[in-house]
Structure formats: structure tokens, C-alpha cells
Amino acid sequence: MAIDKLGSAQSLIAALRTEVSQRKERAQGGPDARVAQSPGQSSTRDVGVLRKQLAEIARQVDVRDAEAVRKARPKMVRAVLLWEFGPGLREHPEWQPMLESITGALEAQGAEGEAGFLRLIESLKH
Secondary structure (H helix, E strand, C coil), rough: CCCCCHHHHHHHHHHHHHHHHHHHHHHHHHHHHHHCCCHHHHHCCCCCHHHHHHHHHHHHCCCCHHHHHHHHHHHHHHHHHHHHHHHHHHHHCCCCCCCCHHHHHHHHHHHHHHHHHHHHHHHHHC
């Protein structure tokens, strides 16, 4: 099966955008809710920069080591969130719970999600 190397990353970004949007809506306009992107902001981001960051993380992961794979997931989620929404997101009071929630949701996808994550790691290594 052919793997769209960028497609997996784009799917991850879309999932992260959804999670951030839902958390922002729950916060309902608090002072830190301004972290969300303005319309069209993501289209001006350099995907190559994100790909390079994710590739650096992926190169350090031995996909045969389940613990290494588990530790890579929050690093990759963190990289995507900071690329998409900027470093100011770390100042948001929900930063850590959001990071843990997204990582947990990805881990809960079962064997199919794990296989997809492993394919993403492998594709980023090349």
C-alpha cells in the first residue's frame, strides 16, 4: 500500500486542530483563548519546517522498541501544536492537559492507529 508521507502528518495536524478548537470553545473567550489561529494562518506556515522537526524526532526512534515509539508520540504532537499555533500555546493553562489528551487519543486508536504511527515514523526517516 502506498503511503502519502505528507498525508499522515496532515491528518495528525487536522486532529490536533480539532482538539485545540474544542478546548478553546470550552474555555469560552478567556484571556488565553486568543491562542487560536487567525483564518488562513496555517496556509502561511512552512510545512517543510514541520517535516524537518518531525524527521529529527523520527530518526531517534527504533520502531522495534515499543517504549521508544510511546515516548516519540508526545514529542511529535508537541512539535505539531507549536508549529501550528506558535510557542505562546505553551502558556495556555490547558497546554499540558491538551497535550496529554491528544496523545492519549492517538494511543487509544488501537492496532490500526499504532500501525499508522509506525508508518509515519518510517516515512519521516526517508
